[in-house]
Amino acid sequence: MSDTEQNLIVAGPGRVEIAEVPHEEVPDGGFRARTLFSGISAGTELTFLKGTNPALHAGFDTALGLFGAPPEQAYPVNRLGYMEVARIEESRTPAYRDGTVVAMTYGHRTAYVGDPLRDRVVVLPEDLDPVLGIYAAHMGPICANGLLHAAADRFGPAVRSLGDGVLGARVAVVGAGVVGLLTALLARRHGAASVVILDPTPQRRAIAEPLGIETLDSGPDADDPAVVLKTRWRHADGDRGADVVFQCRGQAAALHLGLRLLRPQGTVIDLAFYPGGADEVRLGEEFHHNGLGVRCAQIGRVPRGLAHSWDRERLSAATLDLLRADGDAIRDHLVTAVVPFAEGPAVLTGLAGRTRQELQVVLSF
16 A cells, blocks of 8 residues: 555645645544545635635634634645545444445545544445535535525524425526535425526526526626516515525625515525625615625524534435435536546646636546
């Protein structure tokens, strides 16, 4: 066995490398996860490559919940990625047997020594295509947590189902990336009356349509999608628009569009990350006059009062249900490239420089 493993890192702005890391021994109670697949997040990961991630420039004070603390060393970024599928080997814990295929969140590396008391480990069903497991530990729960926030917006801590926020509702999803598509599929699966995805990119809309999800062009030359949906979605006189909007693009203009789509006193559930801020959000317009709300739904927190019953494991279970129901379509349409791990630096550089266009790249090992 080699004395080293390999790890994909961002060595500096625009510089992606495969680094050698020491081969670790497995301690009592641990196991080795040998990577099979690792999904690339073309949002968060590229902010480290481009140098736009706020954490590169200011530290986050977890006690105060404020940015502005002295930043940690920006580069190298040694842990990149959070969508890993692995096979357990050298297990020294009775919790997991050798050969078990699991989803984890340890970054793009050939192997990882896991601790079941520290690391999230999601056992994948034997009948699930392991490539789809990239969504089980983190990305899918991000989207399921969006539905949970919509449910909490309606029912507070009395939420019983992910469907509580979308059942019978007219749902708009801004952004046809991976987060938007998975969120739309979850909303449909949990009983939304209508689901429409809005995106300015024809290629993204073309991926949504085979999934059976209606799309609207939100580009600058298209008919105003807020007028289109508010004309169609009537609740009462002076009450038109989406019951809930899931905002899944990291652009301020997309959040502004989400606000314009809502019926009065509706809420945008925001799953996006805005590394450059959100200067284009115009709070003096629809936000003010229609009494709207914005809820940040990020995976670090479930809604207040629900942590006792809605932990990350339950969100992963909801993700696995979706993957079993719509797995073939997700595999055929969301996963647009599976490439060898050795090509990871070139793929990330191409995505960052927009010389390569992909929805979901998966590294294979």
